[in-house]
Amino acid sequence: MSGTALDLSWRHGGAPWGRWRGEPGPWPVIGALVVLSLVFQAVNGNFLSADNLVNLTLQSASLGIITLGVVLVLMVGQIDLSVGAVSGLAAAVVAVGFVQQGWPLWVAVLTAVLLGAGIGGVYGLLTTRLGLPSFVVTLAGLLVAVGLQVRVLGSTGSVNLPYESWLVRFAQQTFLHPVASYAVVALVLAAYVGSRLLERRRRVEAELSAASLPTVAGRAAVLAVVLLVPTWYLNTDRGVGAMVALFVGLVVVADLLLRRTAWGRSVRAVGSNVDSARRAGIAVRRVYVTCFMACTALAALGGVLSAGRLAAANQGTGGSDLNLTAIAAAVIGGTSLFGGRGSAWSAVLGVLVIQAISSGLTLLNVDSSVRYVVTGVVLALAVTIDAVSRRRSEAGGGVRR
Amino acid sequence: MSAATDHGAGHGSGPSTTAGTPVLSLRGVSHSFGAVRALVDVDLDVHPREVVAVVGDNGAGKSTLVGIMAGTIVPDAGELVVDGQELGLTSPGLARQLGIATVFQDLALCDDLDVVENLYLGQELRRGGVLDEVAMEREAWRVLSRLGARVDSVRAPVATLSGGQRQTVAIARALLGDPRVLVLDEPTAALGVTQTAEVLTTIERVRDSGHGVVLVSHNMADVQAVADRVVVLRRGRLNGDFDAEQASYEDIIAAITGVSAPRRRRTAGEDA
Ligand SMILES: Nc1ncnc2c1ncn2[C@@H]1O[C@H](COP(=O)(O)OP(=O)(O)OP(=O)(O)O)[C@@H](O)[C@H]1O
Ligand SMILES: [Mg+2]
Numbered sequence: 001m002s003g004t005a006l007d008l009s010w011r012h013g014g015a016p017w018g019r020w021r022g023e024p025g026p027w028p029v030i031g032a033l034v035v036l037s038l039v040f041q042a043v044n045g046n047f048l049s050a051d052n053l054v055n056l057t058l059q060s061a062s063l064g065i066i067t068l069g070v071v072l073v074l075m076v077g078q079i080d081l082s083v084g085a086v087s088g089l090a091a092a093v094v095a096v097g098f099v100q101q102g103w104p105l106w107v108a109v110l111t112a113v114l115l116g117a118g119i120g121g122v123y124g125l126l127t128t129r130l131g132l133p134s135f136v137v138t139l140a141g142l143l144v145a146v147g148l149q150v151r152v153l154g155s156t157g158s159v160n161l162p163y164e165s166w167l168v169r170f171a172q173q174t175f176l177h178p179v180a181s182y183a184v185v186a187l188v189l190a191a192y193v194g195s196r197l198l199e200r201r202r203r204v205e206a207e208l209s210a211a212s213l214p215t216v217a218g219r220a221a222v223l224a225v226v227l228l229v230p231t232w233y234l235n236t237d238r239g240v241g242a243m244v245a246l247f248v249g250l251v252v253v254a255d256l257l258l259r260r261t262a263w264g265r266s267v268r269a270v271g272s273n274v275d276s277a278r279r280a281g282i283a284v285r286r287v288y289v290t291c292f293m294a295c296t297a298l299a300a301l302g303g304v305l306s307a308g309r310l311a312a313a314n315q316g317t318g319g320s321d322l323n324l325t326a327i328a329a330a331v332i333g334g335t336s337l338f339g340g341r342g343s344a345w346s347a348v349l350g351v352l353v354i355q356a357i358s359s360g361l362t363l364l365n366v367d368s369s370v371r372y373v374v375t376g377v378v379l380a381l382a383v384t385i386d387a388v389s390r391r392r393s394e395a396g397g398g399v400r401r
Numbered sequence: 402m403s404a405a406t407d408h409g410a411g412h413g414s415g416p417s418t419t420a421g422t423p424v425l426s427l428r429g430v431s432h433s434f435g436a437v438r439a440l441v442d443v444d445l446d447v448h449p450r451e452v453v454a455v456v457g458d459n460g461a462g463k464s465t466l467v468g469i470m471a472g473t474i475v476p477d478a479g480e481l482v483v484d485g486q487e488l489g490l491t492s493p494g495l496a497r498q499l500g501i502a503t504v505f506q507d508l509a510l511c512d513d514l515d516v517v518e519n520l521y522l523g524q525e526l527r528r529g530g531v532l533d534e535v536a537m538e539r540e541a542w543r544v545l546s547r548l549g550a551r552v553d554s555v556r557a558p559v560a561t562l563s564g565g566q567r568q569t570v571a572i573a574r575a576l577l578g579d580p581r582v583l584v585l586d587e588p589t590a591a592l593g594v595t596q597t598a599e600v601l602t603t604i605e606r607v608r609d610s611g612h613g614v615v616l617v618s619h620n621m622a623d624v625q626a627v628a629d630r631v632v633v634l635r636r637g638r639l640n641g642d643f644d645a646e647q648a649s650y651e652d653i654i655a656a657i658t659g660v661s662a663p664r665r666r667r668t669a670g671e672d673a
Contacts, residue, residue, distance in 0.1 A: 199535065206539040260531040265514075269522055272513035279473050279509040281494035281523035340513035 026334055028385055029349040032378065033356060040360030047360055050237035056359050057234065060351045061243040062087075062171075062306040066322070067329040068247075068254055068347040069298030072291045074330055075258070077271040077339025078127065078134040080295050082119070083326050085145035087303025088318025090116050092152040094167070094304050095159035095313035105165055109304055116300025117293045119145065124289030134292075142323070150315055158314035161307060171308030174242035178235045184245070185227045193220050243305055247348075250298070254344035267291060272340030299326075321372075328375060329354045332382040338390060353378060422485055423448050424613045425470065425501065425582050430479030432465055439465040440476070441637045447582055447613035452604060454624040454645070455617045457634035457657055463617045464506050466634070467586045470615065471503035472496035494523065502580030504588050506617075508571040512560035516552060517541045519559050520574045544573045549599035564591035572600060576607070583607050584615045589623055601627050621650060633657055 040047040066083050073080045090112035097108035119141060126137045153159060161168050176184070196216045203210035211219075234240050258264035269277040270287045278284045307313040333350025335342030354375060361371045423446040432440045439462045447453055455463050468474035469481070472490040480487050483499050490496055496503070510519050517537050526533040526540075541555045550569040552562065559567055568591045575583055585604070589597045604614050604627050618624050624631060624645070631648060633641035633656040641656035 202535045206535050208535065208538055208542075262525045262527065262532065265518060265522070265525060265532065269511045269514055269518075272511040273509075276509040276511045277522070279471065279493045279503075279505060280511075281492070281497050283494070340511070 026343075026345065026349060029332060029334055029346075029353060029382070032332075032353055032381075033349070036353065036356045036360065040356070040363065044360070044363045047363055050233055052359065052363070054234055054237045054239070054241070056352075056355050057244045058241045058309070059359070060355045061241065061247040062302040062309065063322070063326060063329065063354070064247045064302075064347050064351040065250060065305065066299045066302035066326045067333070067351050068250060068344060069295035069302075070326045070330040071333070071335045071342055071344060071347050072254070072267070072298075073134075073295040074327075074335045074337060075267050075271045075339065075342045076288055076291045077274070078288065078291070079327070080120075080123070080134065080138045080292065080299075081323055081327075082138045082142035082145055083295065083299035083302075084318040084320075084322030085142045085149065086116050086119055086296050086299040086318070087306065087322065088313075088315075089145045089149040089152070090300035090303035091307035091313035091317040092149045092159070094307055095161055096152050096154070098165070098167075099159050099161065100154075105167055109167065112304050113297055113300045116303075117297035119300075120293035120296030121289060123296070124285075124292040127292070128285040128288050146319075149318070153313065153315060158312060160312045163311055167304070167308040168311045171243050171305050172311070175239035176242065176245055178239060181231050181235060181240045181245075182228075185224075185231055188227060189220065189224055192223055196220070243309070246305075251344045251348055258344055263287070263290070268340055270339075271342075325354060325375075328379045331386065332378055334382070334386075336386050336390065337383065338386070341390075421448050423482070424484065426482040427466075427469065428480045428482060430466075430469060430476045430481070432469065432474060432476040432478075434465075438637050440469075443479070443634070443637075443639055445615075445632060445639075447615055449581075449611050449613055450608055451629050452608050452614040452616055452627050454628035454631045455615060455634060456619070456621075456624060456631060456653065457640075460636075461634040461657075462637040463634055464586055465637075467503060467505070467584055467615070467617060470496070470501060470582070470584050471505070472501070497524070497578075497580075500579075500581035501584060502575040502578070502582070503584040504568075504571045504575045504586060506586040506590075508567055510559045510567060510571060513558055515558050516545075516555040516562070516570055519570055520544070520577060522574075524578060540577070541573075544576055545569065548573055548576075548603060549595060565593055565596055568592055569596060569600075572603070576603070580607075580612065582613045582615070584617075586617045587619065588616070589618065589620060597623070621653070624653075625650070635659055 037048060046052055066087055070080060070083055093112040093115060094105075094108045097103040097111060098105050101108075103111070123134065123137050123141060126132050127134045150157070163169075193216070196211070196219070200210045200213075200216060231240060258267060266277065266282045266287050269280065269282060270284055274284055277287075303318050307317060310317070329350035330342075330346060331337055331350070332353050333343075333346025333348070335346045335350075357374050357378065358371055361368075361374065425447040427443060427445040430440055430443045430445075431438070443462075443466065445453070445455075445466070455466060457463050465474060469476050469490070472493045472495050475489070475491055481490050482488075483490075483501075490499075490501075493503075511522065514522065517534070520541050521537050526536045528536070538555060545552060545555070548569050550566065550573065552566055552569075559570060562570065568588065572585070572588055575585070583604070589600055592600060601623060604616065608614050608627075608629075614627075616624070616628060628645040631641075631643040631645050631653055632639065633643070633653060635657065640659070641653070643653060643656075
């Protein structure tokens with residue numbers, strides 16, 4: 001008996017570093033990140049400095065949270081074009097609620113996130129009950145959200161958040177204490193090794209193929225390096241931002257939900273083939289609605305955090321290319337536009353690529369036009385890899401629906 | 402998800418059947434797709450310990466009938482009786498709960514999911530709130546080997562399997578959870594000689610354990626090998642109900658094609 005959960009590509013629900021015949025897995029993105037880093041570092045010695053990388057991670061966090069939501073929607077084969085606008089609306093709600101209406105800050109934050117979830121609920125109902133394409137529904141949602149954002153912000157069009165509010169402090173100045181960061185890493189490693197050993201024992205008892213102890217140790221060692229080196233390096237400067245920790249924490253939760261729960265399985269099933277999923281007895285509508293709601297709630301949270309980071313909300317928050325950047329990041333990170341394949345970790349990888357390009361070109365003092373072009377080329381490459389690997393696995397697939 | 406009886410409940414009860422209550426009965430079922438009348442006033446009884454073969458030409462309405470039993474199609478008219486209880490089979494999940502398992506003609510697999518994930522889709526085994534991959538994988542190997550399936554890895558996406566392997570996976574999925582009524586739409590179309598034999602043996606085993614089987618097939622050899630009763634559909638209507646022991650190949654072919662044959666009968670009930 002060959003075949004364990006470890007053989008499985010991450011896009012098919014395996015571990016993030018999982019690999020499967022003919023599937024590139026996350027390696028192209030990681031390769032792209034390495035190449036980009038080396039090139040930028042060669043041109044400007046500051047790129048890989050701890051200071052710059054701390055900034056890069058901070059800039060990645062709110063976009064990453066928005067991208068995580070986009071990943072969920074792409075996984076069910078839908079799209080949400082309104083994430084930028086929803087994040088802008090959420091930022092406006094927090095700023096106006098807290099500063100102008102005098103709500104407690106946590107109430108304002110909660111309201112913004114719930115409003116976001118509500119918008120996703122409406123998308124879900126319109127697509128599942130009326131059968132409208134999510135492309136159009138979310139485009140309409142984008143316009144409505146932008147209109148609401150302008151209306152909420154009122155005549156001034158911009159509201160500043162006080163620097164001493166916890167939201168701004170959380171987003172700008174809060175970093176994990178080095179001891180705390182290493183403690184988290186140790187906990188994660190212990191949980192990983194523990195769960196691997198437990199699963200190994202159960203697999204051996206069930207007479208299934210199981211990873212050998214050296215393999216488990218090897219993987220744990222790789223994970224330790226992957227976690228410890230960045231943590232240590234960031235700690236030589238300001239450290240791991242609280243917002244960054246929140247983002248990674250959300251990714252871990254989403255990853256576990258997608259890979260270890262029946263809900264996650266139904267998300268991938270619906271994205272892969274809705275009709276089959278429905279006939280397998282899955283409540284397809286509920287899956288769509290939860291994904292749309294999670295997406296817009298995460299978009300709203302991302303907007304709230306970016307308002308905290310800028311200590312302001314204005315008409316430009318969440319505007320311009322944020323929608324497209326978040327979708328591009330999800331696809332660059334390895335989530336398929338065709339549904340059914342993806343991983344929560346693609347939000348991390350994709351956002352790192354996008355921010356590396358942006359940060360590197362800023363260091364080089366290059367015009368933003370170049371940034372758009374480079375990002376566009378990387379996106380095209382990512383979609384090509386996606387489409388080619390999909391076609392290859394179809395070619396091997398014999399009968400198709 | 403509710404078991405609302407939202408289709409025509411006003412039908413008189415059909416002709417009563419012989420010994421034993423059917424596990425599943427269709428009464429006066431009709432269904433149209435736009436102008437196409439896929440099924441017209443069809444009655445069908447499936448008894449315990451019985452393999453009912455449903456045969457008919459392409460487009461005769463066989464898959465529509467399967468869809469109605471599987472809960473994926475809610476018929477325009479007619480009623481469905483399970484265990485003597487009339488109900489509206491309004492969702493595939495409900496059909497499964499009632500013990501009706503279906504192998505669809507297009508298999509209804511999810512290509513991006515692996516074999517184990519497909520087998521347990523919608524009925525995952527859990528352990529403390531999370532999926533129990535170990536138990537599912539162990540059971541997957543067990544049920545697949547019972548079908549004589551040859552798969553290298555139960556963790557490969559089904560997109561990479563051959564047509565026959567995919568069909569075996571779909572059949573294995575229907576067998577999980579010990580269904581009371583097994584509905585198979587062309588289950589052997591893509592299978593080789595050995596696998597076909599295994600599937601036919603499995604059908605007999607399911608029957609011998611007291612369950613009902615509905616077998617839709619174009620393959621007369623399969624039908625004659627396992628069927629106890631042969632029901633013929635022609636252009637959406639019942640066009641014959643034969644005892645498999647007694648009916649000749651020619652009788653059945655005549656009923657399928659509509660060429661009148663000397664011993665053709667048109668009864669909705671059971672003969673034997
Ligand atoms: N979803 C649908 N929409 C419209 N028409 C349909 C649909 N499904 C089936 N039909 C029509 O209903 C009729 C019966 O189709 P059905 O699939 O039940 O036939 P069948 O007996 O299974 O044929 P085959 O042997 O080719 O599988 C056909 O005329 C077909 O065109
Ligand atoms: Mg058919």
